[in-house]
Structure formats: C-alpha cells, structure tokens
Amino acid sequence: MTRDFFRNLCIGLVALIAVAGCSSTKSNEDGCEKGKITFCRCANRASGSKICNADGKTYGECDCGDAQPDDVAGSGLDSPEDPSPANPPPVPPTTDPTTDPAKEDPSAPAPNCSKLEDLSPVLVSENVQDDAPEALGGPIKPGTYVQTWMVYFRGADGAQPAKDAKSSQSIEIGEGTGRYTVQDNNKPAQSAGFRFSTTDNKITIQPECPSGPSKTLTYSASTHQLVIFDGAWARFFELQEAEAPAPEEQP
Incomplete structure (x- = not known):
C-alpha cells in the first residue's frame, strides 16, 4: 500500500468472505507451507480462503463465510x-x-x-x-x-x-x-x-x-x-x- 491509507484511511475495512458453496479440499503437487492461508474461489466467484493442512501437501476446504x-x-x-x-x-x-x-x-x-x-x-x-x-x-x-x-x-x-x-x-x-x-x-x-x-x-x-x-x-x-x-x-x-x-x- 503506497498511498497514505484513507488519507490513510483504508477503511480499508476484509478475512474470508463470500457465499456458501466453495471448493473442497485440494492437493498441491508441489506441497504447501503448513498453516498458511491462501486465496481460493467460491462457487459464486466470491473470494474465500483455505489453509494448508499439517501434512504440508493438501489444503482444507475453501472457507467462503456465510454471505x-x-x-x-x-x-x-x-x-x-x-x-x-x-x-x-x-x-x-x-x-x-x-x-x-x-x-x-x-x-x-x-x-x-x-x-x-x-x-x-x-x-x-x-x-x-x-x-x-x-x-x-x-x-x-x-x-x-x-x-x-x-x-x-x-x-x-x-x-x-x-x-x-x-x-x-x-x-x-x-x-x-x-x-x-x-x-x-x-x-x-x-x-x-x-x-x-x-x-x-x-x-x-x-x-x-x-x-x-x-x-x-x-x-x-x-x-x-x-x-x-x-x-x-x-x-x-x-x-x-x-x-x-x-x-x-x-x-
């Protein structure tokens, strides 16, 4: 963020929103960092997030919130x-x-x-x-x-x-x-x-x-x-x- 938020007010009011109906657990062939949150797309194209599982290879379900x-x-x-x-x-x-x-x-x-x-x-x-x-x-x-x-x-x-x-x-x-x-x-x-x-x-x-x-x-x-x-x-x-x-x- 290079400008002064909101005048540095980035009411910059967002973790994981969207609609129910996101994608389910997926594997990552290259592995992933345990506990890391990453972006995923929900069924209605809203934004969601998923977390890398403890095995360092798969992700949990896409969390789309309840909007x-x-x-x-x-x-x-x-x-x-x-x-x-x-x-x-x-x-x-x-x-x-x-x-x-x-x-x-x-x-x-x-x-x-x-x-x-x-x-x-x-x-x-x-x-x-x-x-x-x-x-x-x-x-x-x-x-x-x-x-x-x-x-x-x-x-x-x-x-x-x-x-x-x-x-x-x-x-x-x-x-x-x-x-x-x-x-x-x-x-x-x-x-x-x-x-x-x-x-x-x-x-x-x-x-x-x-x-x-x-x-x-x-x-x-x-x-x-x-x-x-x-x-x-x-x-x-x-x-x-x-x-x-x-x-x-x-x-």
Whole structure:
C-alpha cells in the first residue's frame, strides 16, 4: 500500500468472505507451507480462503463465510498502495441535522476521533494470479475488525506486475461512523475517524478527524468477515468477538 491509507484511511475495512458453496479440499503437487492461508474461489466467484493442512501437501476446504450472493448492503476501505484514508464521495448524514449534536455545536469533536488500538499483526501481501472476485456488498455488523489477509490480484494472465506490501490495520465500525489505525510499509502509524454510507456493494467514506476528501470503494461482508476492494488490492478483516462477562459469584 503506497498511498497514505484513507488519507490513510483504508477503511480499508476484509478475512474470508463470500457465499456458501466453495471448493473442497485440494492437493498441491508441489506441497504447501503448513498453516498458511491462501486465496481460493467460491462457487459464486466470491473470494474465500483455505489453509494448508499439517501434512504440508493438501489444503482444507475453501472457507467462503456465510454471505449469500443476493445479500446487499455494507461498508469498506483502501489499498496499501493508496493510503489516502477513506477518500470516498461525500457521505449523507446518518442522523437528523436538527438533533445531531455535531450540527448544534460545530466545534464539538466527533465521538469517533479517539485513537483506536491496533490489534492486527503485521502482514505481508500475497500475490494471486487471478482477477479479484466480485464485491457482493452485504450488511456490515458493528464492532472491531482486525486485518487478517492482504491480497494483490495480478490478473488471470499475470500481466500486472507483482506487488509486495506490509501492513497492520484495525477498524471499528459503528452506526454510520467508524475509526481506524493502520501502518503500511513501516511508515508511521495513522489513526483517523470517519463517517460512511453504503449502497449495493459500494461504501463511501468521508474522513472526519482529520478531515479529507471522500472515497468510494467496493466490499463484501458476512456475519464475521469484511473484505474491502481497491482496484487490484483486497484487505480481509475478521470481526473480533467481545469477551463474555465473567459470571457473578453467588453468595
């Protein structure tokens, strides 16, 4: 990712999404690296992932999440190459201007401007000689998402040059607002807050703190995953489940 994510907002909101009906276990004649996750194509041409088995020769089934091809609605992010944090077209307000505190007091800071802790490990992008799968959209479940995979699709003929990038990114999604923390290619970490809206399979992101130009990207979302597409790049995120409260001790 060479541009500053989302203005370094890569709301770059994606690990393994798609539709049920992916391919089953496959062998790799040349062997594979145990535990390594790699790209696979689902039956509906959505993106999925599979893991190399302990024998170092075969892969597990293609994990396509639980989204359906006709699921539409959602929100997304940008590529390591274009670190302009969420630079999408203007986002329609999500609240009534007459009751939105930010409208009543323009100087009041947005609630999503506080820094978000980055929970993502530093990942190295993977090059895939295939075209990016279709972005399916889908409802995006509120919560904190951690980047688990970053892919550069070189095209089916491999004509596009391979790209390498390193990145860690976490995103928090709320009702029409969010915040993120990202670090691409060993550059200083960037944090920002934003507003967003979704239409079909597109998400429009408007950086708020700091403010910046809006950007529209495509995405796919399921119950626990989110994939953000930006040209040949795709970022996979996984929703972090909140820890259940400890049971109260009985007297």
